[in-house]
Amino acid sequence: GAGVSQTPSNKVTEKGKYVELRCDPISGHTALYWYRQSLGQGPEFLIYFQGTGAADDSGLPNDRFFAVRPEGSVSTLKIQRTERGDSAVYLCASSLNPTGIGIGLGTEAFFGQGTRLTVV
C-alpha cells in the first residue's frame, strides 16, 4: 500500500478482554516497530521486528503483551486481560533498512495513524 495501515482506528473493550491490533507496513519494508503513546506523552518503544522475528521486545510492559509477524509483512499486537492502564494510542511504523534509524537512504521510519485503544 501507499503507507502504513493500522486497523481498527479505534477500539473500545472491557477490562479483562483480549484485543488484537493489526499493522500493514509499507510493501517491501523489512523492519517493523510498535510504539505506544499514552495521553500527554510521546510515543514509547514496544517491539521491533526484522523480518518475521522479534529482534527486540524489551519495550513490552509485561507478559500480557505479545506481537507476531508470521510472514514478515503484517504484524498483530495482542493484549490479553486488558487493563484500564493499557488505554493509549498504539502506533506502528516500518522502514526499508533496519540498520540504524537515521543513517542513510531507506532508514526513515514511516508511521501509521495508530489505533486508539480504550479499556473501560
Added chain:
Amino acid sequence: AQSVTQLGSHVSVSEGALVLLRCNYSSSVPPYLFWYVQYPNQGLQLLLKYTSAATLVKGINGFEAEFKKSETSFHLTKPSAHMSDAAEYFCAVSAADDYKLSFGAGTTVTVRA
C-alpha cells in the same frame, strides 16, 4: 541511554510570526536527532533529522533546526507561521546505529489568525 525534553507543551503563535519549539537531549553517545509532526488524525511525519553532518538542518514546510552540542539542544524554528502549521510536534533521539527512537512529550502548536 538517550532522552529528550521538550520545553512547553503548548505554543500559540500569530500567523506570520516566528515559530520556536525547544528540545534538549541527553545522550551517552553521539546522537541522531529528529523532529516529527503529527497533524490531526494522521500518523507521525518526519520533518527533519540531524545525523552528524551539517549542524543546521533544513526540513520540509520551511522548518529548520540547529544542533548545538554545547547546549545539548536541537530547537525547531520556522520564520513565518502558517495556519497549516497547527499540529503536534515531537522531538526524538536515537543512537547512531540504533533503531529505537526516544520521543519527547510533544508540543502542540496553535496558530492565531
